[in-house]
Amino acid sequence: MxxxxxxxxxxxxxxxxxxxxxxxxxxxxxxxxxxxxxxxxxxxxxxxxxxxxxxxxxxxxxxxxxxxxxxxxxxxxxxxxxAKVTAADAIAAALKHTPGTAVAADLDDDGSNVWEVNVVKGDGAEYDVRVSADDGKVLGAQRDDDDDNDGREDLAALKGASVDAREAARAAAAKGAVNDVDLDDDGPAAWSVQTTKGEWKVDLKTGKVTQDHDDQDGQDDRDGDDD
Missing domain, CATH: 1.20.5 (Single alpha-helices involved in coiled-coils or other helix-helix interfaces)
Known part of the structure; x- marks a missing residue:
């Protein structure tokens, strides 16, 4: 148990x-x-x-x-x-001194008050022509010895164009004083012009001026930040 x-x-x-x-x-x-x-x-x-x-x-x-x-x-x-000399007048002075095709003009940012105009010869050789922004006198010209084909590519992009750099600068001047003219060949070629009121595109054939889309987007963003 x-x-x-x-x-x-x-x-x-x-x-x-x-x-x-x-x-x-x-x-x-x-x-x-x-x-x-x-x-x-x-x-x-x-x-x-x-x-x-x-x-x-x-x-x-x-x-x-x-x-x-x-x-x-x-x-x-x-x-x-x-600057007393406009971009268009600086381009004209540079071409008179160094004949060719102007593909860019920029007001130097080094305080020298000088326009630097890029001129391409028929063989693709590039020259930097410096023009006084005070009186329009050519201060000198120097060949760009870089071993690239930028000059030939610019000439190819401008083939058949009706509007040159000087005319593009004049057209964009209606949108503000011009301080930079450059050939933009990313996508459809056009003149890219910067003025005191923004960045603009100038059509190579018609000379029509439109606001640069990238610049417009940036302006919209800044306007939105202010709200």
């Missing part, structure tokens, strides 16, 4: 102990699941934080670029106001 009681007691103890182990094991699984969920949340928060930082940095770079462009435009406008 005592032996039966002992066996029953041991069996009960084993069942209780097994239940405890099972309960402990079950509790361990819940803890691991909770830990994994916590780790996932931490990883998600980390990813969101990294994305936010990347977006903030991109916005900062865009704002810095816009600010730099505004500063450059302001400086160019100031230089243009002090």
């Amino acid at each position: 005592k032996r039966n009681i002992v066996i029953a007691t041991v069996t009960a103890a084993a069942l209780i102990g097994g239940g405890t182990v099972a309960a402990y094991a079950s509790g361990g699984d819940d803890s691991a699941s909770t830990q994994r969920q916590s780790n996932v949340r931490v990883a998600d928060d980390r990813d969101d934080s990294a994305q936010d930082r990347a977006e903030d940095q991109a916005e900062d770079r865009a704002e810095d670029t816009a600010d730099d462009r505004d500063d450059d435009a302001a400086e160019a406008a100031a230089r243009t106001r002090t």
